[in-house]
Amino acid sequence: MLKIQEIREIIRLVDQSSIEEFMYEHEGSKIKLKKKGALAAQQKVVIQEQPVQQIPAQPSVQPVVQQNEPQQPVHTEEKKEESNLHKITSPMVGTFYNSSSPEAGPYVQTGTKVKQDSVVCIVEAMKLFNEIEAEVTGEIVEILVENGQLVEYGQPLFLVKPE
Template sequence: MLKIQDIRELIKAIDQSSIEEFKYEQEGTKVTLRKERKVTEQVQAQPLVVQQPAVAQAPEQAAPVQQAHPEQQVKQEAPVVAKDENLHKITAPMVGTFYAAPSPDSPNYVKVGDKVKNDSVVCIVEAMKLMNELEAEISGEIVEILVENGQLVEYGQELFLVKPE
């Protein structure tokens, strides 16, 4: 029977190869791994209209501001967290469902600001009815949690950002 570490190694090996699908069967246990096909779509770029800040003028001399098409307007979004190259990313080792706590009525394993050690459990990823505890693999402080409880996660998807000690 395959151990979870064996499955993780298989996933990594298949991800780095050109294999599209892998099937394994032993003693009634079946494992099938498939790569998601990436479809590239060509999009024709349209010029972006950027509005220049208005120079302070008397109200009667102010020029009317032209509106760009809605799809061409520049959207201002609030910054989530300043991305720091020194942050460690804890990623999903497999496809599954992310759980922040061991059970629905238990507190989350970690929250933003918590200190973790390399062997601290930070979440569970459920795959094929198996609950896989993920460890931090680094000592530091949880800076950001990038997924929601109960969310489906993909292999390699970033789950946490950790500021190393």
């Protein structure tokens, strides 16, 4: 068996040399040394192997999607329709109102034709009532929020089918 001083000397010599890995065997005892550069290379290989391991996990999910295949085209059509629609979004955080007062009728309903400057709702923020305009000429396809609902900045309020 090697003494501690001899092991330290071997470590120093391997460190100063261009050797990346050193292995010594004598009478059943083994010493294996690797430099940091060799470890970094091994770590890179491990990192590259992880995405390969994730790839087999994806096909196991795909059969579930394939089982629901009849529903998938419906979602695709809905997404295509939604991609053609213009979203009117809230320009601020506040409370959504669909009319100018509780007694008045709503500014717009599903199927209402709007112009770019048509007021479609009010968003109240800090006791100020801000009229929101359609920004596009078209037809209201869907109202995405309820009267009196709190809305966030950028939250979609209406879907409009542009003309």
